[in-house]
Amino acid sequence: MNNTAAHRKCRALTLVEILVAVGLMSAVMIPVMVSFGAGNRGLSMSSEELTTHTAAIELLEQIMASPFDLVPTGVFRNEQIRDGQLMSSATPLRFHISSVPDIERQLLVTNIEKDGRVRLKKVAVTITLKDRDSKAQPRRFTVKSLLAREN
Amino acid sequence: MVSRESEKRLYIRSRGFTLVEMLVVIALATTIIGGITLLMTQFRRSFSKGEETGVTLQEGGMFLALLRNDLVNAVFDKRLSPDRWREAIKITPERLAMTVYTGESDQTTLVEYLYEPGSGKGSISRSAGGSRPRTLVNGRIASLSWELATEEIGGSPTASGTPFLWINLQARFGGQDKAGVKGKELVLSTKLFPARLIRQLR
Numbered sequence: 039m040n041n042t043a044a045h046r047k048c049r050a051l052t053l054v055e056i057l058v059a060v061g062l063m064s065a066v067m068i069p070v071m072v073s074f075g076a077g078n079r080g081l082s083m084s085s086e087e088l089t090t091h092t093a094a095i096e097l098l099e100q101i102m103a104s105p106f107d108l109v110p111t112g113v114f115r116n117e118q119i120r121d122g123q124l125m126s127s128a129t130p131l132r133f134h135i136s137s138v139p140d141i142e143r144q145l146l147v148t149n150i151e152k153d154g155r156v157r158l159k160k161v162a163v164t165i166t167l168k169d170r171d172s173k174a175q176p177r178r179f180t181v182k183s184l185l186a187r188e189n
Numbered sequence: 190m191v192s193r194e195s196e197k198r199l200y201i202r203s204r205g206f207t208l209v210e211m212l213v214v215i216a217l218a219t220t221i222i223g224g225i226t227l228l229m230t231q232f233r234r235s236f237s238k239g240e241e242t243g244v245t246l247q248e249g250g251m252f253l254a255l256l257r258n259d260l261v262n263a264v265f266d267k268r269l270s271p272d273r274w275r276e277a278i279k280i281t282p283e284r285l286a287m288t289v290y291t292g293e294s295d296q297t298t299l300v301e302y303l304y305e306p307g308s309g310k311g312s313i314s315r316s317a318g319g320s321r322p323r324t325l326v327n328g329r330i331a332s333l334s335w336e337l338a339t340e341e342i343g344g345s346p347t348a349s350g351t352p353f354l355w356i357n358l359q360a361r362f363g364g365q366d367k368a369g370v371k372g373k374e375l376v377l378s379t380k381l382f383p384a385r386l387i388r389q390l391r
Binding site: 077092132138 | 232235236242249261338340342343350351373375376380381388
Protein backbone atom coordinates (compact mmCIF):
# COMPACT_ATOMS: atom_id res chain seq x y z
CA MET A 39 0.00 0.00 0.00
CA ASN A 40 2.76 2.40 1.04
CA ASN A 41 4.77 1.33 -1.96
CA THR A 42 1.94 2.28 -4.35
CA ALA A 43 1.54 5.73 -2.72
CA ALA A 44 5.28 6.41 -2.97
CA HIS A 45 5.27 5.25 -6.58
CA ARG A 46 2.38 7.65 -7.42
CA LYS A 47 4.21 10.54 -5.73
CA CYS A 48 7.48 10.01 -7.62
CA ARG A 49 6.17 9.14 -11.07
CA ALA A 50 6.84 11.44 -14.05
CA LEU A 51 4.20 13.26 -16.13
CA THR A 52 2.53 11.25 -18.85
CA LEU A 53 2.40 12.39 -22.47
CA VAL A 54 -1.34 13.03 -22.13
CA GLU A 55 -0.78 15.32 -19.13
CA ILE A 56 1.88 17.27 -21.03
CA LEU A 57 -0.38 17.57 -24.08
CA VAL A 58 -3.25 18.82 -21.89
CA ALA A 59 -0.90 21.39 -20.30
CA VAL A 60 0.35 22.56 -23.72
CA GLY A 61 -3.25 22.73 -24.98
CA LEU A 62 -4.30 24.85 -22.00
CA MET A 63 -1.32 27.15 -22.46
CA SER A 64 -2.15 27.53 -26.17
CA ALA A 65 -5.76 28.35 -25.29
CA VAL A 66 -4.48 31.16 -23.05
CA MET A 67 -1.84 32.42 -25.49
CA ILE A 68 -4.02 32.49 -28.65
CA PRO A 69 -6.29 35.35 -27.45
CA VAL A 70 -3.15 37.26 -26.38
CA MET A 71 -1.67 36.84 -29.87
CA VAL A 72 -4.97 37.78 -31.54
CA SER A 73 -5.26 40.97 -29.46
CA PHE A 74 -1.64 41.78 -30.29
CA GLY A 75 -2.43 41.44 -34.01
CA ALA A 76 -5.39 43.78 -33.54
CA GLY A 77 -3.03 46.31 -31.93
CA ASN A 78 -0.73 46.15 -34.96
CA ARG A 79 -3.69 46.62 -37.31
CA GLY A 80 -4.67 49.65 -35.21
CA LEU A 81 -1.20 51.13 -35.71
CA SER A 82 -1.50 50.62 -39.46
CA MET A 83 -4.87 52.37 -39.45
CA SER A 84 -3.44 55.27 -37.43
CA SER A 85 -0.66 55.66 -40.00
CA GLU A 86 -3.21 55.69 -42.85
CA GLU A 87 -5.39 58.17 -41.00
CA LEU A 88 -2.47 60.54 -40.43
CA THR A 89 -1.68 60.44 -44.17
CA THR A 90 -5.36 60.93 -45.07
CA HIS A 91 -5.83 63.76 -42.59
CA THR A 92 -2.69 65.47 -43.89
CA ALA A 93 -3.98 65.26 -47.48
CA ALA A 94 -7.37 66.68 -46.46
CA ILE A 95 -5.88 69.59 -44.49
CA GLU A 96 -3.50 70.37 -47.36
CA LEU A 97 -6.39 71.00 -49.76
CA LEU A 98 -8.54 72.76 -47.17
CA GLU A 99 -5.71 75.10 -46.10
CA GLN A 100 -5.02 76.06 -49.69
CA ILE A 101 -8.64 77.09 -50.23
CA MET A 102 -8.72 78.95 -46.89
CA ALA A 103 -5.57 80.90 -47.86
CA SER A 104 -6.88 81.85 -51.31
CA PRO A 105 -8.58 85.21 -52.09
CA PHE A 106 -12.32 84.92 -51.28
CA ASP A 107 -13.56 86.23 -54.63
CA LEU A 108 -11.33 83.90 -56.63
CA VAL A 109 -12.44 80.66 -54.93
CA PRO A 110 -14.77 78.89 -57.39
CA THR A 111 -17.90 77.09 -56.24
CA GLY A 112 -19.01 73.61 -57.23
CA VAL A 113 -17.96 70.00 -56.88
CA PHE A 114 -14.40 69.07 -57.87
CA ARG A 115 -13.74 65.38 -58.34
CA ASN A 116 -10.47 63.50 -57.98
CA GLU A 117 -9.74 63.66 -61.73
CA GLN A 118 -9.95 67.50 -61.64
CA ILE A 119 -7.76 67.90 -58.56
CA ARG A 120 -4.26 67.70 -60.02
CA ASP A 121 -1.12 69.57 -59.01
CA GLY A 122 -0.72 72.74 -61.09
CA GLN A 123 -4.13 72.42 -62.76
CA LEU A 124 -6.50 75.44 -62.88
CA MET A 125 -9.39 75.04 -60.42
CA SER A 126 -11.82 76.24 -63.12
CA SER A 127 -11.78 78.36 -66.27
CA ALA A 128 -13.30 81.26 -64.29
CA THR A 129 -10.39 81.67 -61.86
CA PRO A 130 -6.59 81.97 -62.06
CA LEU A 131 -6.25 79.74 -58.94
CA ARG A 132 -4.40 76.48 -59.41
CA PHE A 133 -4.44 73.35 -57.26
CA HIS A 134 -1.22 72.71 -55.34
CA ILE A 135 -1.44 69.07 -54.34
CA SER A 136 1.11 66.50 -53.15
CA SER A 137 1.14 63.04 -54.59
CA VAL A 138 -0.35 60.57 -52.08
CA PRO A 139 -0.97 56.97 -53.21
CA ASP A 140 -4.23 55.07 -52.63
CA ILE A 141 -6.49 58.04 -51.89
CA GLU A 142 -9.16 59.95 -53.81
CA ARG A 143 -9.98 63.58 -53.12
CA GLN A 144 -13.22 65.48 -53.55
CA LEU A 145 -13.78 69.21 -52.95
CA LEU A 146 -17.16 70.86 -52.47
CA VAL A 147 -17.48 74.66 -52.28
CA THR A 148 -20.89 76.30 -51.78
CA ASN A 149 -21.88 79.95 -51.32
CA ILE A 150 -23.74 81.17 -48.25
CA GLU A 151 -25.59 84.39 -49.00
CA LYS A 152 -27.02 87.06 -46.71
CA ASP A 153 -28.92 90.18 -47.91
CA GLY A 154 -28.26 89.16 -51.51
CA ARG A 155 -24.47 89.06 -51.08
CA VAL A 156 -22.15 86.09 -50.73
CA ARG A 157 -20.76 86.40 -47.18
CA LEU A 158 -19.30 82.95 -46.63
CA LYS A 159 -18.11 79.95 -48.60
CA LYS A 160 -18.59 76.51 -47.15
CA VAL A 161 -15.62 74.27 -47.99
CA ALA A 162 -15.74 70.48 -47.53
CA VAL A 163 -12.87 68.15 -48.46
CA THR A 164 -13.56 64.42 -48.57
CA ILE A 165 -10.80 61.84 -48.80
CA THR A 166 -11.63 58.24 -49.69
CA LEU A 167 -9.12 55.52 -48.98
CA LYS A 168 -9.01 53.26 -52.01
CA ASP A 169 -10.38 49.77 -51.46
CA ARG A 170 -7.34 47.65 -50.58
CA ASP A 171 -8.96 44.75 -48.74
CA SER A 172 -11.99 44.48 -51.03
CA LYS A 173 -14.24 45.81 -48.29
CA ALA A 174 -17.74 46.83 -49.36
CA GLN A 175 -17.55 50.19 -47.56
CA PRO A 176 -14.37 52.18 -48.27
CA ARG A 177 -13.18 54.45 -45.46
CA ARG A 178 -14.02 58.14 -45.92
CA PHE A 179 -12.81 61.19 -44.08
CA THR A 180 -14.30 64.73 -44.38
CA VAL A 181 -13.03 68.06 -43.07
CA LYS A 182 -15.14 71.23 -43.34
CA SER A 183 -14.59 74.91 -42.79
CA LEU A 184 -16.06 78.32 -43.63
CA LEU A 185 -14.22 80.93 -45.66
CA ALA A 186 -15.36 84.47 -44.76
CA ARG A 187 -15.37 87.60 -46.91
CA GLU A 188 -13.05 90.11 -45.33
CA ASN A 189 -14.14 93.30 -47.13
CA MET B 190 15.07 -15.54 1.00
CA VAL B 191 13.71 -13.26 -1.74
CA SER B 192 11.31 -14.95 -4.16
CA ARG B 193 11.84 -14.80 -7.92
CA GLU B 194 8.68 -12.66 -8.41
CA SER B 195 9.79 -10.04 -5.86
CA GLU B 196 13.23 -9.93 -7.43
CA LYS B 197 11.70 -9.21 -10.87
CA ARG B 198 9.47 -6.40 -9.45
CA LEU B 199 12.48 -4.84 -7.70
CA TYR B 200 14.42 -4.94 -10.99
CA ILE B 201 11.60 -3.28 -12.95
CA ARG B 202 11.23 -0.53 -10.32
CA SER B 203 14.90 0.39 -10.13
CA ARG B 204 16.00 0.01 -13.75
CA GLY B 205 17.26 3.15 -15.67
CA PHE B 206 15.83 4.70 -18.84
CA THR B 207 16.63 3.10 -22.16
CA LEU B 208 18.35 5.09 -24.90
CA VAL B 209 15.13 5.12 -26.95
CA GLU B 210 13.15 6.55 -24.01
CA MET B 211 15.78 9.25 -23.48
CA LEU B 212 15.80 10.15 -27.19
CA VAL B 213 11.99 10.39 -27.28
CA VAL B 214 11.97 12.63 -24.20
CA ILE B 215 14.73 14.86 -25.60
CA ALA B 216 12.96 15.15 -28.96
CA LEU B 217 9.66 16.04 -27.28
CA ALA B 218 11.27 18.54 -24.91
CA THR B 219 13.22 20.17 -27.77
CA THR B 220 10.08 20.50 -29.89
CA ILE B 221 8.01 22.02 -27.10
CA ILE B 222 10.71 24.33 -25.68
CA GLY B 223 11.83 25.33 -29.21
CA GLY B 224 8.28 26.15 -30.26
CA ILE B 225 7.62 28.23 -27.14
CA THR B 226 10.97 30.07 -27.48
CA LEU B 227 10.30 30.85 -31.15
CA LEU B 228 6.82 32.09 -30.31
CA MET B 229 8.10 34.29 -27.50
CA THR B 230 10.94 35.72 -29.63
CA GLN B 231 8.55 36.59 -32.44
CA PHE B 232 6.11 38.07 -29.97
CA ARG B 233 8.85 40.24 -28.42
CA ARG B 234 10.12 41.39 -31.85
CA SER B 235 6.60 42.25 -33.02
CA PHE B 236 5.98 44.13 -29.78
CA SER B 237 9.20 46.14 -30.22
CA LYS B 238 8.31 46.86 -33.86
CA GLY B 239 4.84 48.03 -32.85
CA GLU B 240 6.27 50.19 -30.09
CA GLU B 241 8.80 51.75 -32.49
CA THR B 242 6.07 52.40 -35.09
CA GLY B 243 3.85 53.99 -32.44
CA VAL B 244 6.61 56.35 -31.27
CA THR B 245 7.44 57.27 -34.90
CA LEU B 246 3.78 58.05 -35.61
CA GLN B 247 3.50 60.13 -32.46
CA GLU B 248 6.68 62.12 -33.08
CA GLY B 249 5.98 62.60 -36.81
CA GLY B 250 2.40 63.69 -36.12
CA MET B 251 3.45 66.12 -33.40
CA PHE B 252 6.14 67.69 -35.59
CA LEU B 253 3.70 68.18 -38.46
CA ALA B 254 0.99 69.60 -36.19
CA LEU B 255 3.40 72.10 -34.60
CA LEU B 256 4.87 73.19 -37.93
CA ARG B 257 1.40 73.62 -39.42
CA ASN B 258 0.23 75.65 -36.42
CA ASP B 259 3.30 77.91 -36.59
CA LEU B 260 2.86 78.43 -40.33
CA VAL B 261 -0.85 79.24 -39.96
CA ASN B 262 0.13 81.95 -37.43
CA ALA B 263 3.19 83.18 -39.35
CA VAL B 264 3.18 86.91 -40.09
CA PHE B 265 5.18 89.28 -42.26
CA ASP B 266 8.25 90.74 -40.54
CA LYS B 267 7.66 94.52 -40.48
CA ARG B 268 11.38 95.19 -40.85
CA LEU B 269 11.24 93.78 -44.39
CA SER B 270 10.14 95.95 -47.30
CA PRO B 271 6.89 94.69 -48.98
CA ASP B 272 8.66 93.78 -52.23
CA ARG B 273 10.75 91.23 -50.27
CA TRP B 274 7.68 89.10 -49.40
CA ARG B 275 9.44 85.96 -50.68
CA GLU B 276 11.79 86.27 -47.69
CA ALA B 277 8.97 86.18 -45.12
CA ILE B 278 9.90 82.55 -44.44
CA LYS B 279 13.62 81.87 -44.32
CA ILE B 280 14.48 78.41 -45.45
CA THR B 281 17.67 76.36 -45.91
CA PRO B 282 18.04 72.53 -45.98
CA GLU B 283 18.79 72.57 -42.22
CA ARG B 284 16.76 75.52 -40.98
CA LEU B 285 13.25 76.92 -41.34
CA ALA B 286 12.53 80.23 -39.60
CA MET B 287 9.50 82.53 -39.47
CA THR B 288 7.95 85.29 -37.43
CA VAL B 289 4.91 83.94 -35.60
CA TYR B 290 2.03 85.78 -33.94
CA THR B 291 1.83 84.39 -30.40
CA GLY B 292 -1.41 86.00 -29.20
CA GLU B 293 0.30 86.92 -25.92
CA SER B 294 0.02 90.75 -25.65
CA ASP B 295 -0.16 90.88 -29.46
CA GLN B 296 3.52 89.97 -29.67
CA THR B 297 5.39 88.19 -32.42
CA THR B 298 8.31 85.85 -31.93
CA LEU B 299 10.91 84.16 -34.12
CA VAL B 300 10.29 80.41 -34.42
CA GLU B 301 13.01 78.15 -35.81
CA TYR B 302 13.00 74.50 -36.85
CA LEU B 303 16.45 72.91 -37.00
CA TYR B 304 17.10 69.67 -38.86
CA GLU B 305 20.16 67.54 -38.12
CA PRO B 306 20.40 64.84 -40.85
CA GLY B 307 22.70 62.36 -39.02
CA SER B 308 23.03 59.64 -41.75
CA GLY B 309 19.48 58.30 -41.87
CA LYS B 310 18.79 58.96 -38.19
CA GLY B 311 17.94 62.62 -38.34
CA SER B 312 16.42 64.77 -35.63
CA ILE B 313 14.33 67.94 -35.57
CA SER B 314 14.17 70.53 -32.86
CA ARG B 315 12.13 73.72 -32.46
CA SER B 316 12.98 76.90 -30.64
CA ALA B 317 10.78 79.94 -30.05
CA GLY B 318 12.07 83.41 -29.21
CA GLY B 319 15.69 82.32 -28.88
CA SER B 320 14.89 79.73 -26.19
CA ARG B 321 16.75 76.43 -25.89
CA PRO B 322 15.72 74.13 -28.83
CA ARG B 323 13.26 71.38 -27.88
CA THR B 324 13.67 68.07 -29.70
CA LEU B 325 10.51 67.04 -31.55
CA VAL B 326 11.79 64.00 -33.45
CA ASN B 327 14.77 62.18 -32.01
CA GLY B 328 16.84 60.11 -34.47
CA ARG B 329 13.85 58.84 -36.45
CA ILE B 330 14.10 60.79 -39.70
CA ALA B 331 15.41 58.82 -42.67
CA SER B 332 15.19 61.85 -44.97
CA LEU B 333 13.62 65.30 -44.96
CA SER B 334 13.40 68.17 -47.41
CA TRP B 335 11.50 71.44 -47.21
CA GLU B 336 11.41 74.21 -49.74
CA LEU B 337 9.55 77.45 -50.25
CA ALA B 338 7.38 77.78 -53.36
CA THR B 339 5.86 81.07 -54.51
CA GLU B 340 3.55 82.31 -57.23
CA GLU B 341 1.67 85.45 -58.16
CA ILE B 342 -2.00 84.71 -58.77
CA GLY B 343 -3.39 86.41 -61.85
CA GLY B 344 -0.08 88.09 -62.63
CA SER B 345 0.99 89.07 -66.14
CA PRO B 346 4.38 89.93 -67.67
CA THR B 347 3.63 93.63 -67.06
CA ALA B 348 1.72 93.53 -63.75
CA SER B 349 2.32 91.59 -60.55
CA GLY B 350 -0.48 89.44 -59.18
CA THR B 351 -1.56 88.43 -55.69
CA PRO B 352 1.35 86.93 -53.71
CA PHE B 353 0.90 83.30 -52.72
CA LEU B 354 3.44 81.06 -51.01
CA TRP B 355 3.66 77.63 -49.41
CA ILE B 356 6.13 75.06 -48.09
CA ASN B 357 6.70 71.75 -49.88
CA LEU B 358 7.51 69.17 -47.21
CA GLN B 359 8.79 65.63 -47.93
CA ALA B 360 9.75 63.44 -44.99
CA ARG B 361 10.40 59.77 -44.31
CA PHE B 362 10.20 58.78 -40.65
CA GLY B 363 11.20 55.57 -38.93
CA GLY B 364 14.71 54.95 -40.16
CA GLN B 365 15.98 53.97 -36.75
CA ASP B 366 17.10 50.46 -35.91
CA LYS B 367 16.40 49.77 -32.25
CA ALA B 368 18.09 46.57 -31.10
CA GLY B 369 17.81 45.13 -34.61
CA VAL B 370 14.16 46.11 -34.88
CA LYS B 371 12.97 48.57 -37.50
CA GLY B 372 9.52 50.15 -37.15
CA LYS B 373 7.09 50.68 -40.01
CA GLU B 374 8.09 53.63 -42.18
CA LEU B 375 5.91 56.74 -42.26
CA VAL B 376 6.09 58.85 -45.43
CA LEU B 377 4.72 62.37 -45.34
CA SER B 378 4.44 64.45 -48.47
CA THR B 379 2.46 67.64 -48.10
CA LYS B 380 2.22 71.36 -48.79
CA LEU B 381 1.72 73.79 -45.92
CA PHE B 382 0.04 77.17 -46.49
CA PRO B 383 0.71 80.12 -44.16
CA ALA B 384 -2.86 81.49 -44.40
CA ARG B 385 -2.40 84.51 -42.11
CA LEU B 386 0.79 85.61 -43.87
CA ILE B 387 -0.79 85.24 -47.34
CA ARG B 388 -3.79 87.36 -46.25
CA GLN B 389 -1.41 89.95 -44.80
CA LEU B 390 0.52 90.12 -48.09
CA ARG B 391 -2.75 90.88 -49.94
